[in-house]
Amino acid sequence: MSDSETDPAARLVGLLDIEQIEVNIFRGRSPQEALQRVFGGQVAGQALVAAGRTTDGERPVHSLHAYFLRPGRPGVPIVYQVERVRDGRSFTTRRVTAVQQGRTIFNLTASFHRPEEGGFEHQLPPRLEAPDPESLPTVADEIREHLGELPEQWERMARRQPFDIRYVDRLRWEPDEVTGAEPRSAVWMKAVGPLGDDQLIHTCALTYASDMTLLDAVRIPVEPLWGPRGFDMASLDHAMWFHRPFRADEWFLYDQESPIATGGRGLARGRIYDREGNLLVSVVQEGLFRSLEP
Template identity: 45%
Template sequence: MLEVTRKLVDLLDLAPIGDDHFQGDSEDLGFPHVFGGQVLGQALMAASRTVEDRLCHSLHAYFLRPGNHSMPIDYEVQRVRDGGTFSVRRVIARQDGKEILTGSMSFQAEEQGFEHQLDMPAAPNPDTLKSEQELGELLSDQAPEQMRDMLTRDRPIEIRPVNPGNPFKPEKEPPHRQNWFRAQGPLPDDPVLHRCLLTYASDFTFLGTSLAPHGRSFLSRNMQVASLDHAIWFHRDFRMDDWLLYDKDSPSASGGRGFNRGNFFTRDGQLVASTTQEALIRERRR
């Protein structure tokens, strides 16, 4: 496992601080606040620590306040129900005594049943694409000095965009995005860890899908952007150290909010997870 990936795995490895209470560190990715995917991934890890022999099949969370990446985050897990097949947990994330995220996760014992799925959309082979880090190095001379480290930093999750745009000079495009994702280096055979890592990664590049038709990016002047909520459904087992295609679209934007949907596919076409998110995409008027 590469060092940068090990740091992310350690970030998700929460410390117990009491009955069903856990604490996680925060990381600074160069954003003004804690990356939402980090809080989601840690919240899922906290809930998973209170469930035995069942894996998460769905997660629904609301971002309540921006997090401070210079402070740890406390996670309180509430055991809502343990049934014969399903277990439900509620998680509250806090910093400085204030809630920054609340969410519910459902876990299911392994079960066989009907099978069907959407076909995987067409996408170029990831080996033919440049990574976000490589693209960031090409764009770094256009970025303010304080942003260059963010564009060129080593990443535990390698992202290879299909048809990448220039975030400093965005153009109007259809509300559809594709990216290939994988963790850098081999990972342990722990399905909980792989789910938490996908949860972490699923927040990257998501809300930008609803900005595409408007010729805006998260770097555009006078734009206030933030994730409002996030949901994930896990359909099948997968590995985050192998390529996954993240296919996203945005059916609607209105009222200063953009709605986004996504599907994760393995290279051989299996649909392993689906996501939705509503985001604040507010253009401030002068």
């Protein structure tokens, strides 16, 4: 069995290593998973790789804006078609369309910026002082503590999970624990193994991770994050701004909040910091929430 099949980090790098099948056309694998739809972070990460591979590689991405149009089918390859919108002196723009079985499932526009010196810098400080990630239990440990053991399905997922995720606040398990809870969540994250030195891979890996917990902030005032769900949930759109270089295999703090949920949709905002409190990435996402009750 190859390392990419047993090592979740290597598996993530392999998943992002999409195949070029023609000029401006790429094909990405979509693993057969026990999920109803392809994970949105996977599609976003692969699309950004496709966009980046049509640039000169000297301009890092500074922003992306994406729409999830249809659910992707696990196990079916996804074709990424790249349109070279602009190659300017300072900025490069790419538009990517993801197609599966002849249907468009995802659109992404990414902008790349030639590094340059600015006349000034500032940032707001982090909202919270989070404990060190090493002092916090893993999600799997919290589940084992609550249930006594990890259910077989979650055990398989934990073994394949490419990111170590540790919630700053302990998980809520009972409905009465969410009463009065603010729509905020924060997690420490990092890839479970080294991802190499290609900055594009680190950017796309963090794009993958950014879709994993962001909508938690919408759900927190309504239901426990773990256990039976009362809502079907799906990402609608996703936007990211990359402020500073980073490594996705080093700890980063993902601070998340939901300013509003109404009309079946919830908005979530995220800020990603390194351990020194430097703001690395800003994220905004809207999700669809529909009650599972008949």
